[in-house]
Amino acid sequence: MHHKKLTIQNWPHGFFRSVLFILTLSSLGLLAVNADAQSNIAQPLAKDPALEARVMDIAKDLRCLVCQNETIAGSHADLAIDLRNQIQDQLEAGKSKNEIMQYMVDRYGDFILFKPPVKSSTLVLWLGPFLLLLLGMWTLWRFIKKQSKTKKVTVFSDQDLSQARAMLESKDYLKKDAE
Amino acid sequence: MKRLPLIIFAILVVFLVIGLKLKPKEIPSPFIGKPAPAFELSILSQTERFEPKSMLGRVWLLNVWASWCTSCREEHPLLIEFSKQKLVPIIGLNYKDKDPEAIKWLNDLGNPYDFSVVDAKGKVGIDYGVYGVPETFVIDKSGKIVHKHIGPLTPEALNKDILPLLKKLNS
Numbered sequence: 563m564h565h566k567k568l569t570i571q572n573w574p575h576g577f578f579r580s581v582l583f584i585l586t587l588s589s590l591g592l593l594a595v596n597a598d599a600q601s602n603i604a605q606p607l608a609k610d611p612a613l614e615a616r617v618m619d620i621a622k623d624l625r626c627l628v629c630q631n632e633t634i635a636g637s638h639a640d641l642a643i644d645l646r647n648q649i650q651d652q653l654e655a656g657k658s659k660n661e662i663m664q665y666m667v668d669r670y671g672d673f674i675l676f677k678p679p680v681k682s683s684t685l686v687l688w689l690g691p692f693l694l695l696l697l698g699m700w701t702l703w704r705f706i707k708k709q710s711k712t713k714k715v716t717v718f719s720d721q722d723l724s725q726a727r728a729m730l731e732s733k734d735y736l737k738k739d740a741e
Numbered sequence: 742m743k744r745l746p747l748i749i750f751a752i753l754v755v756f757l758v759i760g761l762k763l764k765p766k767e768i769p770s771p772f773i774g775k776p777a778p779a780f781e782l783s784i785l786s787q788t789e790r791f792e793p794k795s796m797l798g799r800v801w802l803l804n805v806w807a808s809w810c811t812s813c814r815e816e817h818p819l820l821i822e823f824s825k826q827k828l829v830p831i832i833g834l835n836y837k838d839k840d841p842e843a844i845k846w847l848n849d850l851g852n853p854y855d856f857s858v859v860d861a862k863g864k865v866g867i868d869y870g871v872y873g874v875p876e877t878f879v880i881d882k883s884g885k886i887v888h889k890h891i892g893p894l895t896p897e898a899l900n901k902d903i904l905p906l907l908k909k910l911n912s
Contacts, residue, residue: 627872630765640837641872644863669870671771701745 617650620659624666625674633676770870770889777803777880778868782858785835786844791858793884800910801830802903803878804854805866807838808846810874816893817850823899824853829907833857836866836874879903881910 621635621642628639634646645666652662666674678684718726772778781792793803804820806813824831833854835843840859847857860866869878879888888906890898 627768644867648864648867668771669867670872671768671870673768 613650613653616653616659617646620649620653620662621646623663623676625676627670627674766873767891768872770886772870772878772886773889775886776884777878777886778865780858780860780865780868782834782860782865785833785840785847785857785859787856791832791856793880796830796832796880797884798882799830800882800907801832801880803832803834803869803880805834805836805869805871805874805876805878806857807836807874808842809838810836812873812893813875814850816875816895817853819894819896819899820853821851823894828904829911830855834860834865834869834871836860836871837863877903879906879910 618635622633624634624645626632626634626637626639626642626645628641629637632639632642634642634649649662652665657665663675672678672684678687680688777793779793781790783790820831831854833856835857838859838861840861843857843859847854858865863871869876873891875893877890877894878886881887887910888902890903894903
């Protein structure tokens with residue numbers, strides 16, 4: 563039997579939409595994993611819950627430098643506890659979130675920020691994924707164009723045609739469906 | 742066009758090899774080239790206090806250590822050897838330690854420091870961006886931090902980075 567070749571014409575309708583959908587889903591999945599890592603919050607330190615919430619709000623944006631994939635809010639490392647205390651002391655002294663973030667960056671560098679600032683040295687980090695996505699889409703596009711140019715019409719051999727004709731005339735297919 | 746996957750693979754390999762050689766534990770210090778943060782701490786087993794500004798005009802090392810820190814034990818013999826050369830003053834920052842334990846540690850293993858200052862709560866450590874003990878800072882005559890070594894000193898780090906730097910700064 564001659565199998566029909568899979569070409570762009572007989573791909574399922576909305577193929578592109580499916581591809582985009584899968585890409586979107588997978589990137590959302592990555593975001594979710596990241597968010598999950600950040601939601602793991604350690605035990606509170608302060609007695610005042612409102613102050614505690616403000617400490618944790620700052621701590622969740624700071625990276626623990628000992629265990630680098632954890633936030634200062636989520637880590638049980640000694641340094642993370644010290645830094646949470648430091649945040650608390652500074653909040654009590656009336657410092658704003660921005661001032662405290664700047665204090666941390668001055669001491670530990672941009673690395674302590676879970677969300678790195680956009681600047682010339684981090685452009686690759688910020689734009690890289692989008693460039694890769696564009697590159698991927700471009701490659702896909704070229705691949706598909708090439709494929710669609712090669713074989714547009716499926717040619718059936720004489721044998722295929724006579725077989726098909728014979729089946730139609732004998733109406734065997736009706737019996738098979740009925741079974 | 743047929744070789745494209747191979748080219749992409751080769752590029753990936755290059756990036757992975759670079760990635761293998763990176764040390765994510767070693768974060769570049771934002772302090773390099775900036776003045777060493779000021780502090781005033783008491784000196785271990787002495788009544789006097791110490792401030793970094795008293796070292797102005799001299800090149801010195803600030804070595805962060807603690808008796809509970811196992812990597813400090815690792816670098817200790819090297820530091821003792823180095824201190825015997827008497828190239829520069831070595832001042833210890835005894836980080837989040839208890840005085841009796843720190844004193845015992847120095848008595849048992851030897852004391853490479855001119856003296857150590859007590860940072861029991863680790864506040865000065867935070868000011869210096871310390872996140873893993875041991876850490877070693879090289880501070881120049883004008884009181885600026887010129888180099889930071891994270892983790893235990895190695896003969897390689899000492900000979901390749903620190904010694905040439907000290908010679909340059911002292912000349």
